[in-house]
Amino acid sequence: MRPAQILALVIFLLLTLDAALYCHVRLERLPRQRSAADLNDIVTAGLGLTDLCLATEARYTRHPAVSDPMAPFMDHPGAIEHFPTGSFWAVPKDRYL
Amino acid sequence: MIIELQSVNKVYNLGQPNEVQALFDINLVIEENSMVCLRGASGSGKSTLLAIIGCVFPATSGRAAVAGKQLARLPDRFMTIHRRRTIGFIFQQFNILPNLTVLDNIALPLLPLGISPDERRQRAAELIERLGIGHRRDFPAGQVSGGELQRVAIARALINNQPIILADEPTAHLDTTLSHDFMGIMVELKNAGKTIVIASHDPLVTEHPDMDRIIDVRDGRIDVS
Amino acid sequence: MKNRAIEKHFNLLDYALSSLWRRKLKNMGIITVFAVVIFLVASFQILTSSLTETAERMLAQTPEIVIQKMSAGRQESIPLAYLDRLDGIFGIRAAVPRVWGYYFDETSGANYTVMAADRSLMPEGKNLEMAIEGDFPAAGQGEAALGREVAANLKLAGRRTFSLFRPDLSLKSFRVSGIFAESTDLLTADLIVTGLDEGRDLFAIPENLATDLLLYVANPGEISTIAKKIAARLPDTRVLTRPQIHKTYKVVFGWRSGFASICLLTALAAFAILAWDKASGLSAEEKREIGILKILGWQTADILVLRFWESLAVSGLAFLGGCTAAYLHILFLEGSLFRPVLLGWSVIHPSLKIVPVFAAGDLLLIFTLSVLPYLAATVIPAWRGSTIPPDAAIK
Numbered sequence: 001m002r003p004a005q006i007l008a009l010v011i012f013l014l015l016t017l018d019a020a021l022y023c024h025v026r027l028e029r030l031p032r033q034r035s036a037a038d039l040n041d042i043v044t045a046g047l048g049l050t051d052l053c054l055a056t057e058a059r060y061t062r063h064p065a066v067s068d069p070m071a072p073f074m075d076h077p078g079a080i081e082h083f084p085t086g087s088f089w090a091v092p093k094d095r096y097l
Numbered sequence: 098m099i100i101e102l103q104s105v106n107k108v109y110n111l112g113q114p115n116e117v118q119a120l121f122d123i124n125l126v127i128e129e130n131s132m133v134c135l136r137g138a139s140g141s142g143k144s145t146l147l148a149i150i151g152c153v154f155p156a157t158s159g160r161a162a163v164a165g166k167q168l169a170r171l172p173d174r175f176m177t178i179h180r181r182r183t184i185g186f187i188f189q190q191f192n193i194l195p196n197l198t199v200l201d202n203i204a205l206p207l208l209p210l211g212i213s214p215d216e217r218r219q220r221a222a223e224l225i226e227r228l229g230i231g232h233r234r235d236f237p238a239g240q241v242s243g244g245e246l247q248r249v250a251i252a253r254a255l256i257n258n259q260p261i262i263l264a265d266e267p268t269a270h271l272d273t274t275l276s277h278d279f280m281g282i283m284v285e286l287k288n289a290g291k292t293i294v295i296a297s298h299d300p301l302v303t304e305h306p307d308m309d310r311i312i313d314v315r316d317g318r319i320d321v322s
Numbered sequence: 323m324k325n326r327a328i329e330k331h332f333n334l335l336d337y338a339l340s341s342l343w344r345r346k347l348k349n350m351g352i353i354t355v356f357a358v359v360i361f362l363v364a365s366f367q368i369l370t371s372s373l374t375e376t377a378e379r380m381l382a383q384t385p386e387i388v389i390q391k392m393s394a395g396r397q398e399s400i401p402l403a404y405l406d407r408l409d410g411i412f413g414i415r416a417a418v419p420r421v422w423g424y425y426f427d428e429t430s431g432a433n434y435t436v437m438a439a440d441r442s443l444m445p446e447g448k449n450l451e452m453a454i455e456g457d458f459p460a461a462g463q464g465e466a467a468l469g470r471e472v473a474a475n476l477k478l479a480g481r482r483t484f485s486l487f488r489p490d491l492s493l494k495s496f497r498v499s500g501i502f503a504e505s506t507d508l509l510t511a512d513l514i515v516t517g518l519d520e521g522r523d524l525f526a527i528p529e530n531l532a533t534d535l536l537l538y539v540a541n542p543g544e545i546s547t548i549a550k551k552i553a554a555r556l557p558d559t560r561v562l563t564r565p566q567i568h569k570t571y572k573v574v575f576g577w578r579s580g581f582a583s584i585c586l587l588t589a590l591a592a593f594a595i596l597a598w599d600k601a602s603g604l605s606a607e608e609k610r611e612i613g614i615l616k617i618l619g620w621q622t623a624d625i626l627v628l629r630f631w632e633s634l635a636v637s638g639l640a641f642l643g644g645c646t647a648a649y650l651h652i653l654f655l656e657g658s659l660f661r662p663v664l665l666g667w668s669v670i671h672p673s674l675k676i677v678p679v680f681a682a683g684d685l686l687l688i689f690t691l692s693v694l695p696y697l698a699a700t701v702i703p704a705w706r707g708s709t710i711p712p713d714a715a716i717k
Contacts, residue, residue, distance in 0.1 A: 011638070036505030036506070039452060045445045049509055068396060153617060153711075194614065196341075
């Protein structure tokens with residue numbers, strides 16, 4: 001077999017794997033995801049939720065949408081915000097009307 | 098005549114401080130199916146002359162015709178095409194890629210011609226057998242002896258069935274026996290209809306009985322003495 | 323003639339691949355490093371776009387207006403009397419007082435979110451059972467529904483009751499009425515949902531106070547007008563509207579993914595520079611090889627095509643491999659490599675059962691940021707190298 005054919009074979013195998021994954025997602029995961037999303041809608045509306053439960057370490061990371069801007073600096077006005085996710089979950093700002 | 102040079106000059110680094118004129122007003126005619134030797138010390142300009150005949154680079158001025166084509170105004174691209182159709186090169190250092198097998202080295206000129214792997218292998222294998230290095234076919238070229246390398250280089254120069262073979266100091270790295278063998282092959286090729294130009298100052302080559310003509314090159318000029 | 327042209331490209335590809343193979347250790351290394359970088363970028367891209375999509379969908383259901391009372395720059399409980407002061411603002415469909423807060427569980431170190439509201443006042447409130455294995459807690463019965471992670475952290479193990487501390491350290495006991503379905507983990511993992519009275523009891527919040535007020539309006543187009551009116555009437559509150567929350571989320575997600583993207587792009591850029599450096603500094607051996615090929619009748623274009631195939635094979639394989647690995651990573655490992663970043667110091671780790679939405683746009687973005695720079699970084703220097711005059715081989 002010439003090298004070009006080996007490369008083609010490798011690429012073909014990778015693409016087949018990708019196609020299989022795609023089909024798996026389409027046929028298996030997506031329908032489940034859809035029903036889960038419907039349930040999520042009910043929970044969100046029913047409980048009045050505002051945020052995803054991703055980082056539960058502090059209130060401004062758990063519920064960034066409804067936390068006040070001071071939340072990360074509760075203890076002292078000059079305190080340094082110290083949770084690692086804090087550097088990813090930006091402090092909400094500019095929401096006063 | 099297969100090679101015809103008229104008033105050919107070659108200047109390296111033209112217009113720069115390190116400008117050097119390598120060839121002065123060369124007039125030369127080489128007949129088809131002859132074996133010619135360019136004799137001269139190193140630095141005499143014989144390699145430059147060989148390169149111009151071999152369409153490696155154009156002359157600075159003058160007219161050069163090889164295998165029926167005027168090279169003067171040929172763009173680089175067409176010069177390359179003309180070169181691979183007409184010229185087979187054999188170098189002093191052999192210029193073999195040591196990582197490739199003997200067979201692959203020989204077939205190297207065929208790749209950009211769009212020749213299929215099967216045909217390449219077949220053509221290379223024929224030449225390998227003809228030159229008696231069949232047992233080395235699939236060896237990496239870096240692992241074969243000097244004499245065998247020389248044969249690999251010859252096979253590569255023949256792979257595209259070029260009518261002209263140019264050899265630059267081909268025996269410089271070979272011992273006497275191998276040099277004799279080399280000349281034997283050259284004679285065979287000449288008898289098969291090739292035109293052969295060898296640049297050398299090795300007496301084994303220059304004084305070979307089958308040599309048709311010896312052209313002395315000295316300081317960039319053809320010595321007519 | 324046409325076959326010859328195709329065959330020529332195949333030949334050059336063959337030659338490119340076998341010269342890659344001859345230096346397989348080095349080239350495999352390059353492909354691996356490249357694939358890892360692409361894997362990281364692609365994983366992150368999938369994860370953030372999936373999360374963004376989930377968040378977007380969620381935001382469509384959040385309360386239209388949330389009113390919080392502020393004091394000394396901090397949020398505090400809001401008097402229910404404020405509800406009366408909303409009377410006469412036209413367009414408010416419903417106003418729901420809610421008690422909620424955080425409970426720090428000292429034994430496990432986890433933070434729970436305790437939620438308490440009258441579900442009969444909430445949209446979809448009557449359907450909540452669908453998302454719970456068991457029952458929704460009945461008001462006033464001391465019942466609670468738990469998120470799966472809460473149940474796990476409380477180590478209930480079949481028990482139906484558990485106790486939490488009131489602020490005065492007396493114990494308040496709950497009976498578990500149900501557990502939230504696993505598929506809602508991304509929303510409910512840390513939730514303890516209970517009745518209003520139980521919530522007040524636990525947090526020791528007086529009868530006349532609530533944590534915040536949720537407002538639902540009749541016409542979503544009037545949200546901001548109504549919010550302005552409320553803000554004027556209740557100057558010591560802050561009024562959050564759904565569009566504002568949406569905007570915050572855009573900032574949060576944008577900022578976060580921007581931050582990580584910058585880190586990852588730096589890695590990509592470093593790789594491109596490396597590739598450039600490698601390709602531009604042609605070694606004497608490579609120069610000699612090019613010289614030999616040219617004197618044997620290879621055109622400058624042939625050498626370029628050769629280099630192009632080499633780079634395309636390396637970057638294409640890395641791209642395919644990296645993207646496939648990223649997809650597997652998100653699909654089957656729930657993006658475990660990025661979870662520490664997302665979850666930080668949290669004790670509660672909701673499962674990220676994310677279906678990778680890998681849009682053509684994402685693929686194109688990653689392709690443009692990885693394969694194209696690599697091709698540019700290797701082919702352009704190769705072009706300079708390929709113009710080496712053939713007589714370089716003779717000397």
